[in-house]
Amino acid sequence: ETIIIKVNKQNPEKALIKKGADIIKSGGLVAFPTETVYGLGANGLDEKAVKKIFIAKGRPQDNPLILHVAEKDQVSPLVEFISKEAEELMEKFWPGPLTLLFKRSKLVPDCITAGLDTVAIRMPNHPVALALIKASDVPIAAPSANTSGKPSPTLASHVKEDLYGKIHMIIDGGKTGIGVESTVLDMSGDKPLILRPGGVTLEQLREILPYVEEDLSIIKDDENIVPKSPGQKYKHYAPKGEMYLFIGNLDNIVNAIDEYANKYIELGKKVGIMATDETKSKYNKGIILSLGTRKNKEAIARNLFSTLRKFDEKGVDIILAEGVDSQGIGKAIMNRMKKAAGGNIIRV
Numbered sequence: 500e501t502i503i504i505k506v507n508k509q510n511p512e513k514a515l516i517k518k519g520a521d522i523i524k525s526g527g528l529v530a531f532p533t534e535t536v537y538g539l540g541a542n543g544l545d546e547k548a549v550k551k552i553f554i555a556k557g558r559p560q561d562n563p564l565i566l567h568v569a570e571k572d573q574v575s576p577l578v579e580f581i582s583k584e585a586e587e588l589m590e591k592f593w594p595g596p597l598t599l600l601f602k603r604s605k606l607v608p609d610c611i612t613a614g615l616d617t618v619a620i621r622m623p624n625h626p627v628a629l630a631l632i633k634a635s636d637v638p639i640a641a642p643s644a645n646t647s648g649k650p651s652p653t654l655a656s657h658v659k660e661d662l663y664g665k666i667h668m669i670i671d672g673g674k675t676g677i678g679v680e681s682t683v684l685d686m687s688g689d690k691p692l693i694l695r696p697g698g699v700t701l702e703q704l705r706e707i708l709p710y711v712e713e714d715l716s717i718i719k720d721d722e723n724i725v726p727k728s729p730g731q732k733y734k735h736y737a738p739k740g741e742m743y744l745f746i747g748n749l750d751n752i753v754n755a756i757d758e759y760a761n762k763y764i765e766l767g768k769k770v771g772i773m774a775t776d777e778t779k780s781k782y783n784k785g786i787i788l789s790l791g792t793r794k795n796k797e798a799i800a801r802n803l804f805s806t807l808r809k810f811d812e813k814g815v816d817i818i819l820a821e822g823v824d825s826q827g828i829g830k831a832i833m834n835r836m837k838k839a840a841g842g843n844i845i846r847v
């Protein structure tokens with residue numbers, strides 16, 4: 500049995516947050532909203548509690564977790580040192596969708612870091628998450644609150660779908676704001692390196708770190724490149740239907756999707772088309788869902804995971820998805836879409 504409580508997202512009720520914090524303190528699992536996606540939280544300093552996260556999600560043991568803090572003072576006990584640049588990034592982007600990798604201290608349990616010598620830390624920009632961390636009075640370990648391999652949850656109902664009965668509580672704070680996960684930035688080495696594109700964009704980071712680079716596995720579609728972030732190597736964000744991602748000139752994308760739709764419908768498949776407001780009226784068959792307007796990629800990011808789940812609910816066999824440009828948040832959107840599509844990328 501999982502307790503589900505609804506809270507006021509701007510001003511969460513203290514008594515309700517305390518219930519969640521009591522569960523965290525006693526070694527249980529609580530799903531809670533952040534500004535990116537819902538997280539599945541446990542006391543990050545309690546090895547036994549953290550292990551429950553891996554079991555509930557079916558998460559591979561070699562995939563490390565992010566520790567969530569509510570105050571900058573919580574960072575130094577967890578890390579060996581904080582560079583000036585890391586300090587500057589925390590100042591500028593925290594609370595917010597930026598996860599920083601530091602050399603870990605001995606305080607951090609091995610199951611958090613999956614045996615690596617670095618620890619990932621972020622301060623979420625969400626009143627409910629911050630209140631829960633403060634009331635728990637420990638760093639909270641939290642991966643996205645989905646079953647491993649499924650699209651990340653942007654609504655409490657997504658968490659319920661995946662984890663009901665497997666965790667102690669779900670705190671429902673409504674729809675999450677950003678809709679894709681945090682940017683993971685490795686500050687532990689000589690050069691800052693982006694391991695996962697996310698809510699804070701490359702362009703924003705370059706304002707502070709002009710020389711920041713991206714891990715090769717983000718730039719290339721080559722599956723043989725081993726990503727530096729263990730989580731990036733798994734099949735991810737995957738709907739049940741088989742997805743094809745179309746990249747290129749928009750008119751060509753629409754034509755190609757139309758052709759593929761015809762082909763698969765002829766084969767007796769149920770086809771879903773992941774379109775945008777600009778293109779949705781150009782299709783005349785299949786189940787057509789729009790991510791929103793191409794003029795507002797923030798909205799597209801917000802709708803991406805829930806749209807993938809909607810196609811699952813409708814039982815489509817094939818999802819034909821339009822790509823977007825990879826400026827700004829588009830980079831994170833395309834990273835998630837490519838993973839959802841596995842290797843099925845069609846350039847037109």
Ligand code: TXA
Binds near residue numbers: 618623680730
């Ligand atoms: O927005 C987010 O980051 C959400 C919310 C809940 O905060 N959390 C999230 O956690 O996306 P998760 O576990 O789904 O993704 C964390 C990513 C994984 O790809 C993991 O491999 C990587 O961060 N990561 C964590 N610690 C790492 C480390 N020490 N070295 C390299 N990658 C690490």
Ligand code: MG
Binds near residue numbers: 642643651
């Ligand atoms: Mg995840």
